[in-house]
Amino acid sequence: MSREPFSAVDVIRAKRDGVVLTDDQIDWVVDAYTRGVVADEQMSALAMAIFLNGMRQTETSRWTNAMVRSGERLHLSVDRPTVDKHSTGGVGDKITLPLAPLVAACGAAVPQLSGRGLGHTGGTLDKLESVPGWRANLSTAEITRQLSEVGAVVCAATEGLAPADRKLYALRDVTGTVESVPLIASSIMSKKIAEGAEALVLDVKFGSGAFMKTLSDARTLAEALVGIGVAEGLKISALLTDMSVPLGRAVGNAVEVAESVEVLRGGGPADVVELTVALAREMLSLAGLPDVDPAKVLASGAAYETWARMISAQGGDPEAALPKASHVHVVEAPESGVLASLDAYAVGVAAWRLGAGRARKEDPVQAAAGVLCLVKPGEPVEAGQPLLELHTDTPDAVAGALAALEGQYAVADSAAERGPMVAETIRG
Incomplete structure (x- = not known):
């Protein structure tokens, strides 16, 4: 039995005492x-030490690199520039669905390895699985072929990508160490770097419906993410975007797909269109295609055609009817005026309780469950007018959704002016 060059206890003690870990220590412990040499309880202790004492940017970059090297790295041999987008998650955040085919229609290749939802934020794969026949799991060969033929693929990460992150992510979830910026940043970036794209645009959310509640916290995370990308030689930038109210009008799975198709057909909510185009511009700039206007491509219908080909390539029927909920409960406006506020987090929790999300990663989700925001903040409303629609296949879930929404929306004489959708851009 070969002797290990370090002791887990020594590495834990070092970080517990605020010492900067060496590259060799980081490489070994990850x-x-x-390999199973460092036990879960030891990594739990190290994760808590990192949570409490933080990491320097150099440590976070090395930790990320070690997690990338724990598995395979995709080498995407396609004849277009490759660029990806990652969102830190929000309520009604269906942007990947219209964005990937739009950027592909503009001439880049978009390898979007996505995840499933947990808690109040929805998962891209859960949304797409509401399309009849669509499948999330593709082999590396299938991913490369679809990128070459269609220009966009949205699928689950292959098992061989960043296995260290998969183990550590599950551990953080049960040890109270999720909210550590170095561990969040290295988790996100290890998967994205292993995925093999040449450029990456980050959509870092702030506000009540986001993981980071303040612009300042979102900026800290964005700077850590961009710093890792720069260290890895990625072309990278981050947009800091507002998630204080739900994005678009649909929150759920099938309802968000339907709204995304509206956007791809030239309609849809203005905020979804605005953010989709803003992210597309940034992605195309990093991909070396700054002269292509994504707004014109979106209006032309080319992005919808790419969407249909992308869905078909993964076994889905882009023309099939999407699932509809068996029960719809309408929430009416309590008085006339203007909808002054609608809390994004509350809407996300309501959708989750209706069946659109999951409390544990093994829980099933309802394709048709969700919330439709018929009125958004700043819009006029009459007393008794439908404000929200709660969609579910389990009517008993409505009470819990209503409890989540209680006191989380208000009608007044006017609504406060909202700031810009994109508050800041940080470039590598």
Whole structure:
């Protein structure tokens, strides 16, 4: 039995005492945890030490690199520039659905390896699985072929990508160490770097419906993410975007797909269109295609054609009817005036309780469950007018959704002016 070059206890003690870990210590502990030499309880202690004492940017970059090296790295041999987008998650955040085919229709290749939802934020794969026949799991060969033929693929990460992150992510979830910026940043970036795209645009959310509640916290995370990308030689930038109210009008799975198709057909809510086009511009700029106007491509219908080909390539029927909920409960406006506020987090929790999300990663989701925001903040409303529609296949879930929404929306004489959708852009 070969002797390990470090002791897990020594690495834990070092970080507990605020010492900067060496590259060799980081490389070893990530590799040893992946191999099972470092036990879960030891990595839990190290994660808590990192949570409490933080990491320097150099440590976070090395930690990320070690997690990338714990598995395979995709080498995408396609004849277009490759660029991806990652969102830190929000309520009604269906942007990947119109964005990937739009950027592909503009001439880039978009490899979107996505995840499932947990808690109040929805998962892209859950949304797409509401399309009849669509499948999330593709082989590396299928991903490469679809990128070459269609220009866009949205699918689950292959098992071999960043296995260290998969183990550590599950551990953080049950040890109270999720909210550590170095661990969040390295988790996000290890998967994105392993995915093999040449450029990456980050959509870092702030506000009640986001993981980071303040612009300042979102900026801290964005700077950490961009710093890792720069260290890895990625072309990278981050947009800091507002998630204080739900994005668009649909929150759920099938309802968000339907809204995304509206956008791809030239309609849809203005905020979804605005953010989709803003992210597309940034992606095309990093991909070396700054002269292509994504707004014109979206209006032309080319992005919808790419969407249909992308869905068909993964076994889905883009023309099939989407699932409809068996029960719809309408929430009416309590008085006349203007909808002054609608809390994004409350809407996300309501959709989750209706069946659109999951409390544990093994829980099933309802394709048709969700919330439709018929009125958004700043819009006029009459007393008794439908304000929200709660969609579910389990009527008993409505009470819990209503409880989540209680006191979380208000009608007044006027609504406060909202800031810009994109508050800041940080470039590498």
